[in-house]
Amino acid sequence: MFKLASKAIEIAGKHGADFGDIRIVEARTQTVAMKNGELGGLDDQTTLGYGVRVLYKGAWGFASGSVMTERGVADTALKAIAIAKASRLLMAVPVRLAPEPAYTDIWQTPFLKDPFLVPVEDKLAILSRADALMRKSKKVRVTSSEMNFFREHQWHMTTEGSRIEQVLLHSGASMTATAVENGQSQLRGYPCSHGGQTLSGGWEIIEAMNLEDHAQRVGEEAAALLSAPVCPAGTRDLIISGNQMALQIHESVGHASELDRVLGYEESYAGSSFATTEKLGKFRYGSPIVNIVADATLPGGLATAGYDDDGVKAQRWHIVKEGVLSGYMTNREFCGRIGQKRSWGCSRADGYSNIPITRICNLSLMPGSSSTAELVAGIKDGVMMENNVSWSIDQKRLNFQFGCEIGWLIKNGKKGRMVKNPTYQGITPEFWGSCDAIAGPAEWRLWGVANCGKGQPGQRAMMCHGSSPARFRKVKIGVHG
Amino acid sequence: MKNIETVLKKIFKLAGRVQCEVLVDHKDWALTRFADNVISQNVASNAVNYSVRLLDDGRSAKVSFNQDSDEALKKALCSGLEILKKQKKDPALLPLPKTRPLPAGQNLYFKETAALEPAWRAERAGELARACKRAGQVACGTVENGSTELIVANSLGLLARYRDSSAAYSVTVRDRDGFGWAERTAFDADDIPFAELNETARRKAAASRNPKEAKPGRYTVVLEPQAASDLLAYLCVYGFGGQLYADGRSFACGKLGKQVLSPLLTIEDNALDGGAPGLPFDFEGQPRSRVTLIEGGVLKSPVHDRKTAKKCKTASTGHALPQPSYMGPIPLNLSVKPGRGTLADLIKGTERGVLVTQFHYTNLLKAQTVEMTGMTRNGTFMIENGRVTHPVKNFRFTQNMVEAFKNLSAVGGDAVPVGGWGLMSCPPMRLDNFNFSSSTKF
Structure with missing residues (x-):
């Protein structure tokens, strides 16, 4: 060839x-x-x-x-x-x-x-x-x-x-x-x-x-x-588990940190990002326990390869470190705009017929030291939700709404009744800022996103997001039309 | 496509006694993308894809490929035939359809549009970018053109061919913290009013600067055609898709012939001679029918392919997607019956409401009531006492669409073609009591 x-x-x-x-x-x-x-x-x-x-x-x-x-x-x-x-x-x-x-x-x-x-x-x-x-x-x-x-x-x-x-x-x-x-x-x-x-x-x-x-x-x-009863509306504590955590990372951190979007090159379609370049190294994206790492070398990851489609060798780096915006998804064309001498290697194309564009790498929330049992025990009035069914976020990646397959009410530290149609809304940095506990490495697992769409013409890319269940305080829950 | 008949003959010969259906899709297409007032991506693609479905005594398999050398065809068909042998019989599997007379449809191929060069696309982008630069605005968008040819053929002698050209122009203009947007899609590039679209997007961007916060809640909304079509596409696909209907998962189940929506709403699926024309046959080569989905708010009929028609004991309306299809048949050429008046008239008749240019990232929450969520984008304005008073920060809606279109209070008279799930001819509309569940920071 x-x-x-x-x-x-x-x-x-x-x-x-x-x-x-x-x-x-x-x-x-x-x-x-x-x-x-x-x-x-x-x-x-x-x-x-x-x-x-x-x-x-x-x-x-x-x-x-x-x-x-x-x-x-x-x-x-x-x-x-x-x-x-x-x-x-x-x-x-x-x-x-x-x-x-x-x-x-x-x-x-x-x-x-x-x-x-x-x-x-x-x-x-x-x-x-x-x-x-x-x-x-x-x-x-x-x-x-x-x-x-x-x-x-x-x-x-x-x-x-x-x-x-x-x-x-x-x-x-x-x-x-x-x-x-x-x-x-x-x-x-x-x-x-x-x-x-x-x-x-x-x-x-x-x-x-x-x-x-x-x-x-x-x-x-x-x-x-x-x-089951419909998930009740109100402001409550939330535990996210299953692949919903993957979608939360994907939509509110992954796309928001694509440098081409940040610089305005996706404005005509998917939009831009609130995580603008002057915020790099300073902006509080989440609470200090939030560490989110991009990794093209991650075993099992769908974005794992030896090289990206710019010919850049696979690497690992922080996007959010101890709650602070610390990096972007970059390619060889745009990385110089933020003073970066070498691309992180996020340029990928869908099949043979598309031009490489900046894509989300494998991106994971690093495990904490808690457990799901401890997360539940720390909630007086809340909901645990699992597995995504619906997702939507604004074009700067701030206001989001997610719907999940299933939820369980939590009362006084105990997981209780199953509820249907659970949804929640939030604003990205406020939401990640409310994260006060993350389950540990024993519960950490990798979830694949096999259908991420971006670009004009539309391209599909695949990546993984690793996480363990995490707890968020005072979230707007149960939004129905 | 040159020599396509020869390739089809070879495929049928390799299939032998097994029933064989072939879809051939040839797309020759180019797109120029611009951002920050410069061309940022400029691409072209020319691809032929073959999809071959094999059926034998209740068993089926599908192979798809893009190489048509003798060796490639033999490899693909042998693989398909081998897979075919290893299945259980499916008694519900329908044999391939025979040839039926097909409607002519409209001429939707314009060779000048198909052949437009990259310099033409660069010039279209340049006209807007230069004007924006002079005014301190930023232009982003796409200019695209090309042609598509689709062939459906089967070993029972069915052969259906379709060809169209396409052009599309989509622009987003940023003016500091203001955004404006305009878009048009056409079969003939001469039908795209470039200057008018540029003016609309630029004017809207300037007018939407310094948006004020507005409280989420129930509002009357005036929806420009793109915004209205986004919601209606979900209503029609999830309400009138034959598979969801047959599964008992559509809001239309048990309600055909009943007044469920506003009397102002009439929608038909019409690929043949409506305002949203297209393929005059479906992906099994069956003739597309004109189907009235909603007439004066009364639910009339879902669309069917042969499989869902059999399940519902009715006739196919010719809406099959490539088989087998998880989604089942869906309407893709929707025409909304226009009412009266202009967008300005709809605004004038609104005491207090919100004007929405476009929705962003819409998604389904519940299929049965077509409950959806999404954001407003690229120009959201407050209407007070019949006039637009100021821009507002974008809202998120969470709304049941069956209820929303019960509350349709006005339909404008000017329908325009809007792209989405397929093509829709859609006028502006006004809905009362629409639920904005939260707002964002810009």
């Missing part, structure tokens, strides 16, 4: 590009799904193509193609150069990339068992048994379960001399039960809804989920939610 790739590098050089690169990407996605006891889908998808990026006299051009010949690559590279020339028609300061050594390397996601070699009938058998167990509850009207496997083989070559080959492997699964009665429906999922839990690695990730062990409970809880 590098021989084919070299054609684009040759053309970029011949036409005087400041920088050029090509990413050839071969991707395979397999989805196996059950719905209501029947096959919901069995899809095996493969794509092969390349994206050529050119920086010509300080202006960007990008084109993608899938004709796997030297002529095809050459035509695409020339198109990228023509587009870069048009970009110069509306340019102020030429783009300069932060330096990064040239690498020749091969990197691969570690795994134990290749999920693509596991027979489809074995996958279907697990899903089928889980599906049947969920439907044991008579009020469950809709069941769905799914496994997803993704492998991406990348060949990245730059005019600076990098030749990086990477193979990324992700595996995930989910199941949900929807109970319906009298025009009302309630959903419960495991490990979570929204496409479920995905991590980097192989079939061992699916085995560790033990889907069948949880299926009957999932169905029963969906049915039980139908007759």
Whole structure:
């Protein structure tokens, strides 16, 4: 593949590009799904193509193609150069990339068992048994379960001399039960809804989920939610557990710390950020126990790789340290704007046909020293919520509202009755500022976000967020329309 | 697409006696993105994707790929056929449909629009950016154009082809702490009023500077078309999608023929000759029908594909998504019947309310009542005694949409095409007693 790739590098050089690169990407996605006891889908998808990026006299051009010949690559590279020339028609300061050594390397996601070699009938058998167990509850009207496997083989070559080959492997699964009665429906999922839990690695990730062990409970809880009281409205203490913590980190810290957004380059679509650059190193983002760390080297992380799509080696750094804003997600184009000499390596593209943009890395709330039992014991009047079903946040990442699958009232230090439709609202720094306890390392786990959308044209990226349950004081809870 | 018939023949031959459905999607498309008054991203993509569904005696499998060499086709089809063998039979699986006469639809392909060059897009962006720079404003947005071709074919002889061109212009202008926005999508780039959109976004940004705090609570809201369409898309998809209806999860269940919403609200799904045209057949190659969803507030009919139609003992309306579909059939070409008057007239008739340019990050909370949340964005203004008095900081709404559209008190006369789930032709509207549950800091 590098021989084919070299054609684009040759053309970029011949036409005087400041920088050029090509990413050839071969991707395979397999989805196996059950719905209501029947096959919901069995899809095996493969794509092969390349994206050529050119920086010509300080202006960007990008084109993608899938004709796997030297002529095809050459035509695409020339198109990228023509587009870069048009970009110069509306340019102020030429783009300069932060330096990064040239690498020749091969990197691969570690795994134990290749999920693509596991027979489809074995996958279907697990899903089928889980599906049947969920439907044991008579009020469950809709069941769905799914496994997803993704492998991406990348060949990245730059005019600076990098030749990086990477193979990324992700595996995930989910199941949900929807109970319906009298025009009302309630959903419960495991490990979570929204496409479920995905991590980097192989079939061992699916085995560790033990889907069948949880299926009957999932169905029963969906049915039980139908007759549970609605989460009461009011200002109460809140414990967030399950994958809801991942969404809280993702939306209110992850996107807010993407430097391209902070500088206004996403204004036309997803918005900007309240976490502006003059706040770096000073702004109180949360209470002193809040430490939030980005890490492209994290085992199991969906954003874990050897290198990003700018060819920058994987790193680990703080976004929030002891409650203070301490860093951003950066790429080689923008990191110099905040005086950073080297990018943190957050530039990633969706497949072969998209230009790399700044994406959230794996981003985790570091564990505290408490436990869920202690968090509960410290609440007089509160709610514990688990697993996200709905999310919304303003375009500066300040005002948010989340809805969860399930909640439990906490009274006088004891977890009590189940409640349905739990929601909460907050303002990001005030909310993180109210965090007064975080469970310890024993309860810390990684949650995958496999469908993060950003950019125009829209791109999907995957990342993980690690956390243990955490407690927040005086939160606006139970907002209903 | 050159030689597509040859590729289809090869696929059907490789499938052998197994029923085979092929979707071919060719997208040749480019987008210029600008921010901070300069071009920030400039991209082009040309991609053909094949999706092949195989059916045999109650079993099905799907393979998708983008390479069409003989070797690639053989590898993909062999893989699909191998997967197919290893399943249990699904007695509910429908065989492939036969050819049915298809409506012609409108001509939505304009070759000049499809062929527009990056210099043209740069010039469109430049016109706004230069004006903004002179005025101390900041322009952000996108200019895009391209073409799409879709083919649905199956081994029973069905062959349906569709082609369109598209252009879209979306602009956000920042004026210190004020924001303004305007957008238009069209099949023919000549239908985009660039200067008018630029003027709207710039004027709105200047007018929304120094927003005042306003208390959350119940307000009358005047919604510009984009804001109204955002809410209506959820109402129609979650109310009139055939799968949710068949599962008993739609607010329309048991209420067809009943007055549930405001008498001012009439909506149809019409890909053929309405204000939001598109694909005249569905993703199984079945003819799209014109379906009235709501007429004078009375719930009329959901949309169906063959599967949900069978479950509901009715006929398909030709709204299948690519199969198998978890979501099921949904309306994608909605036209809201215009009322009377302009946006200015709606404002004039409002004693106290909030004018909303756009909603941001809307999401569903409860499917049965279409309870939603989201933020206002890019120009939110207080209306007092029939006129816009001042900008206000953005609100979050948390609102049941069935109730919201019961409280529809006026529909404007000028519908414009708005992009979203599909395409919607939507006028401005006024809703009473709309719930803003909190506000933000800007």
